[in-house]
Each structure stands twice: as C-alpha cells, then as structure tokens.
Amino acid sequence: MIYVLATGLLLAFTAEIGIRRIRSQAMIRLAAQLEHRLSLALLGKLMVFPLDSLRSLPVEQQRARLKQYEAVRSA
Known part of the structure; x- marks a missing residue:
C-alpha cells in the first residue's frame, strides 16, 4: 500500500516538474520572438x-533618442 502512494507521489512530482519545464521553455521562446519583432520594428523606424x-x-x-527606443524595447 505504501509503495502505491510513494509511486503516485513520485509520478505527481515528475509531472509537475515536466509541466513547469515546458511552460518555462514556452515563455522563453515567446519572449525571444517578441524581442526579435520589436527590434525589427525599431530598426525599421530608424531606417526610415x-x-x-x-x-x-x-x-x-x-x-538620447536611441535610449528612448531602448527604453521602449526593454519595457
């Protein structure tokens, strides 16, 4: 009986760690894509x-103008 509970607890912890890792990787990927798009948009404004x-x-x-663009980018 105790082995079943320990196995279930281990399975729950493993699932929790896996879900957190997947979520963090998705957030990292989303942040990188947003920063890339924002950088391209700002570069486009500078080129015009x-x-x-x-x-x-x-x-x-x-x-000062470039720092303003950087402030928008970091916000």
Whole structure:
C-alpha cells in the first residue's frame, strides 16, 4: 500500500516538474520572438528616419533618442 502512494507521489512530482519545464521553455521562446519583432520594428523606424536630420543633431540628442527606443524595447 505504501509503495502505491510513494509511486503516485513520485509520478505527481515528475509531472509537475515536466509541466513547469515546458511552460518555462514556452515563455522563453515567446519572449525571444517578441524581442526579435520589436527590434525589427525599431530598426525599421530608424531606417526610415531621414539621415540629414540625424547629422544635424548633436551627439547627445542622438544618444538620447536611441535610449528612448531602448527604453521602449526593454519595457
């Protein structure tokens, strides 16, 4: 009788660990896909931005603009 309970408990723990691993892998994959899509969208916005307007801005303003894009990406 005790062996049946121990086997059931072991099976439940194993299933729980397996489900957690599958869920964490799915979350990692989803986060990577979202970050990739967001990076492509931000790069697309930067590529459309007129180059002449970037050249006329001081370096600090250019850095500030890129930090704003990075803040959106990390949020």
